[in-house]
Amino acid sequence: QVTVFGLGGSSSALAQETQYRLFRYGITVSAQCDPYLMRMTASTLKPGDLVxxxxxxxxxxxxxxxxxxxxxxxxNAI
Incomplete structure (x- = not known):
């Protein structure tokens, strides 16, 4: 699983753009632009997942x- 975190104008837009591009390659991906959803999503990740x-x-x-x-x-994180 891949998740993308971005907060604020350009970072949120880029997080969503990253989601769209990775989705086209068949990667399971989600973008989170809300700080509460970022933390909730982060707590569900496991080894092998990527932020x-x-x-x-x-x-x-x-x-x-x-x-x-x-x-x-x-x-993992980038």
């Missing part, structure tokens, strides 16, 4: 927190 985090600044607290939670459950 793609998108942040223009690289410091978006909500995205970083969700990625850390995903890593706690041993998912």
């Amino acid at each position: 793609i985090a998108i942040s223009a600044t690289g410091r978006t607290r909500e995205v970083i927190g969700a990625v850390e939670l995903a890593k706690h459950y041993r998912a």
